[in-house]
Amino acid sequence: MAISQWRQHFDEALNRTLDRTVRLAVTGLSRSGKTVFITSLVQQLLHSADNPHLPFFKVAGEGRLRGTKPQSQPDLHIPAFRYDVALEAFLADPPRFPEPTNGISEIRLAIRYKSSNKIIQKLSKINTLYVDIIDYPGEWLLDLPLLEWSFDEWSRQIALLCDKSPRNHLSEAWRVFLDAVDVTKETNETTLRQASELYTQFLLACKDKQQGLTLLQPGRFTMPGDLKGAPLLEFCPILKIPLGVKKEDSFYGIMKKRYESYKEHVVKKFYKEHFSNFDRQIVLVDVLKTFNTGFHTFVDMREAIHLVLKSFHYGKSGVFNRLFRFQTKVDKLLFAATKADHITPNQLPNLERFLQLMLMQANNNARFEGVETETLALSALQCTTPVSASFQGKPLSCIKGIPNDSEKPLAIFPGEIPVEIPPPEDWTTERFYFVDFRPPLLHDAHALPHLRMDRALEFLLGDKFS
């Protein structure tokens, strides 16, 4: 090897060893599986040195992992991710899923490993990679478009949405209240608060399990995090934009000012403080939920994902360049369909394909300049096992587990995942009904049973262990 080539090789290798911290962000809309995913990921890594169930995570498969330990987190102002609490729930008898979380949290792991690179091996026998895992609500990413919309533009968007079912009847109380207010006139705190409370109740009714809507703005109204009860969240859009003089102390004037404050102090702050520091990102999507709740929730979720993905359009044309004059550092982005243990293993490729369709339909394909993207179907905690049954003399792939509304294990044929988006009339409970399962009884705190977590680990972190 020529000296110049050797030198280049050496420099590259040295730079890679110096790159010792990676900030891995985990997001997804409410109940998409973030807490379960992070808990399983941490648990897989803590047991990775003796975990035979990570064949696709090369550093583990090749026996180069020496051990992982949780560390004190670098950002003391961010709440800790309560891995211990989630694990305790899984290990309880009967086992439970962890409680919903609300806001951002973080955990740091130190992973000791042997490099596969001969030059690095000579420099240091064992290396340490620090991985900061950050859990934050996907709902907060729904606010990015607000930065580009004026109060009038945003109000018009909401008015359009409220014209259609089911938002038209869910928003009725708020709309009736607004109709009775002269938005051009001076107002008082009580009226402002009542209007914003009614708007928040409308958003919460949309989010309700039965409706299952996800395109809900502002994101902090349904996922306030540490801003719960803060006056920054006391505003709402209006339905008819007044023409002519718009006094600053009028209902319209105050709502507009509060909207701008929310953008400045909540939305921009999140992007500057947190988002700009992420190195890798996984977006979790509960695709199966949309099958259960019907076509309109599918369309709504697809639109919400479309908005969420705007945050990941990098490069020179990206929104960050325009709004903040920085480019984000994320160089790998993984989209994962969660809860893949709700279907039979032979349907996993279909689930991945369907997720790709959802992303493509949102016109987001190939727009992630310079960012490596991947889609995957996974289960962070496998609650079912595949079994074979016979139906009318033919073998049928089924899954067996304890459904949430049962005490006993049942074998279920969960149905098939379509490879094309079915027409609206086909989204019926006869065709799609994916059951929720209880977590399995675990006998010890060893690595949790999973589906494809090793592939997720390899995509997100694999190159950091070379």
Ligand SMILES: Nc1nc2c(ncn2[C@@H]2O[C@H](COP(=O)(O)OP(=O)(O)OP(=O)(O)O)[C@@H](O)[C@H]2O)c(=O)[nH]1
């Ligand atoms: N069967 C199965 N169910 C899962 C899995 N992951 C999540 N779930 C289910 O999805 C629910 C939500 O999971 P969480 O991890 O709490 O979701 P989250 O995104 O953190 O939710 P929020 O904290 O409310 O935003 C759980 O209570 C389980 O019912 C999985 O791998 N398999």
Ligand SMILES: [Mg+2]
């Ligand atoms: Mg959570």
